[in-house]
Amino acid sequence: MRLHELVETSLAVGSTRSRLKKRALLGDLLRALTPDEVAVGVGYLSGVLPQGRIGIGWAAFRDLDAGPASLEPQLGLLETHRRFDELASISGAGSKRRREDALGALWARATEAERRFLARLVLGELRQGAQVGVMVEAVADATGIDGALVRRAAMLAGDVAAVATAAILEGPEALARFELTLFSPILPMLASPADGVDAALERLGTAAFELKLDGARVQVHKAGDLVRVYSRKLHEVTDRVPEIVEAVRAMPADELILDGEAIALQPDGRPHAFQTTMRRFGRTSNVAAMRKKLPLSHIYFDLLHLDGAALIDRPAMERLEALDALVGDAHRVTRIVTDDADAAARFFDEVVGVGHEGLMAKSLDDPYEAGRRGFSWLKLKPAHTLDLVVIAVEQGSGRRSEWLSNLHLAAREPRDGSFVMLGKTFKGMTDEMLVWQTEKLGALAIGREGHVVHVRPELVVEIALSNVQASPIYPAGMALRFARVKRYRPDKAAADAATIDEVRALFEAGGSPAAGDLDLG
Numbered sequence: 001m002r003l004h005e006l007v008e009t010s011l012a013v014g015s016t017r018s019r020l021k022k023r024a025l026l027g028d029l030l031r032a033l034t035p036d037e038v039a040v041g042v043g044y045l046s047g048v049l050p051q052g053r054i055g056i057g058w059a060a061f062r063d064l065d066a067g068p069a070s071l072e073p074q075l076g077l078l079e080t081h082r083r084f085d086e087l088a089s090i091s092g093a094g095s096k097r098r099r100e101d102a103l104g105a106l107w108a109r110a111t112e113a114e115r116r117f118l119a120r121l122v123l124g125e126l127r128q129g130a131q132v133g134v135m136v137e138a139v140a141d142a143t144g145i146d147g148a149l150v151r152r153a154a155m156l157a158g159d160v161a162a163v164a165t166a167a168i169l170e171g172p173e174a175l176a177r178f179e180l181t182l183f184s185p186i187l188p189m190l191a192s193p194a195d196g197v198d199a200a201l202e203r204l205g206t207a208a209f210e211l212k213l214d215g216a217r218v219q220v221h222k223a224g225d226l227v228r229v230y231s232r233k234l235h236e237v238t239d240r241v242p243e244i245v246e247a248v249r250a251m252p253a254d255e256l257i258l259d260g261e262a263i264a265l266q267p268d269g270r271p272h273a274f275q276t277t278m279r280r281f282g283r284t285s286n287v288a289a290m291r292k293k294l295p296l297s298h299i300y301f302d303l304l305h306l307d308g309a310a311l312i313d314r315p316a317m318e319r320l321e322a323l324d325a326l327v328g329d330a331h332r333v334t335r336i337v338t339d340d341a342d343a344a345a346r347f348f349d350e351v352v353g354v355g356h357e358g359l360m361a362k363s364l365d366d367p368y369e370a371g372r373r374g375f376s377w378l379k380l381k382p383a384h385t386l387d388l389v390v391i392a393v394e395q396g397s398g399r400r401s402e403w404l405s406n407l408h409l410a411a412r413e414p415r416d417g418s419f420v421m422l423g424k425t426f427k428g429m430t431d432e433m434l435v436w437q438t439e440k441l442g443a444l445a446i447g448r449e450g451h452v453v454h455v456r457p458e459l460v461v462e463i464a465l466s467n468v469q470a471s472p473i474y475p476a477g478m479a480l481r482f483a484r485v486k487r488y489r490p491d492k493a494a495a496d497a498a499t500i501d502e503v504r505a506l507f508e509a510g511g512s513p514a515a516g517d518l519d520l521g
Helices: 003-015 019-032 035-045 058-062 077-089 095-108 112-122 132-143 147-157 160-170 172-177 196-204 242-249 274-281 287-293 316-327 341-353 431-443 500-508
Strands: 190-193 207-212 216-223 226-231 255-263 297-306 335-338 358-363 373-380 384-395 404-413 418-425 445-449 452-455 460-465 467-470 478-481 484-488
Touching: 003 019, 003 035, 003 077, 003 112, 019 035, 019 132, 035 077, 035 132, 035 160, 058 095, 077 095, 132 147, 132 160, 147 160, 147 172, 160 172, 196 207, 196 341, 196 358, 196 373, 207 316, 207 341, 216 242, 216 274, 216 297, 226 242, 242 255, 242 287, 242 297, 255 274, 255 316, 274 431, 274 484, 297 316, 335 341, 341 358, 384 418, 384 431, 384 500, 404 431, 404 460, 404 500, 418 478, 431 445, 431 452, 431 484, 460 478, 467 500, 478 500
Parallel strands: 190 373
Antiparallel strands: 207 335, 207 358, 216 226, 216 255, 255 297, 358 373, 384 404, 384 452, 384 460, 404 418, 445 452, 460 484, 467 478
């Protein structure tokens, strides 16, 4: 297949809102791939470069001088893949220059559309609407395999390209090998927002209400004395968290997989700020010294595997009972099980009052759905929050004149991968945060207009707001009201940020906090 055929499909997928049309476009392309093209094609359309990071950043593309783009498509899909293999293999003295030369040779043969596609792919910014759910459906369409089987395999594998390759080349029997396996982390189950405890109980009936911890998601695997810890993005972080390794090694089980959070707590049990936890969780050097200064607690809320038995398909209540028997109170999330709205509301007020983020409400009957954001898990927070992307920042004035201060905030437009501005804020920032964001955003800068610094849309920030209001100023006709910075989310990519559709739904619903919730505006 020629690269331009895949690029044209990507553009067509990104330009339609119809999920069925996306599936049809992707399915047609999947059927046209040769066996040795499947993994590369699915990876590219899912926004994943098979080689991973290859040492090429934004500056390399900015400074690249490869002459005018080719007017006619020349590149083959597998040829392009081999070129990236070569780029990824370059190392040693002079590697930066040799990578730039190799990239320039590839660019000289690419059309303008291919250049834009490949640059976004390399930088991890390709968002054309072919997310995992749509790709899974397209694989099912292309192969005739039950979509539920493809979806389960993709969730457990955490790699839709590997599952698509197996399904297309080997058929449904091959999907049986994608099962829960020790030391092969799976995508975490995700939650959807709910408007307070009444709405949660109406959807779930009797439910487990748990602390919503403001920490770093961890998945812990154990076999004998071997313990490994993985982050929300499935990266291994074992060396960063020796206290977790030691405690889990001592647990009375030969094999287990735990889902939970690592969090820094103050002596009175209140949580430190999220940034404090992440400062420790992200530390890769002098970990022992940092552990003494800022120990991490580890608290678990699900058990996925125990002594040879996979538990993910079992009802949640069964998993919780097994978890409680294994980890003990010190490492078990605080929880109540109730169908009483008043009891749940009192619990909510209590946990928010001591500094926690809110509550999770969970069905007692449903299985663990890896990678899925459904309605079996609901999150209840004391105010509206949105994960938004910083697209620009303004030089501060007065006391803040040395820092980059006022953030320009945007939501993600999933149909074309762009970002839609919704407002600005300089509220909620500590001096420590201002110092950090000045350095971080300075490194992401791509241009300046007067006091406004435009930045690459990579940094995600959690914003608390009172509501979303109509506005003639911003392109979506909406603006954030009483927005303030709650925390940065370095654990999230721009592709994880709120979509403009989510913001619009909040606007159309009235955008005000649910009754009984605290107004953080």
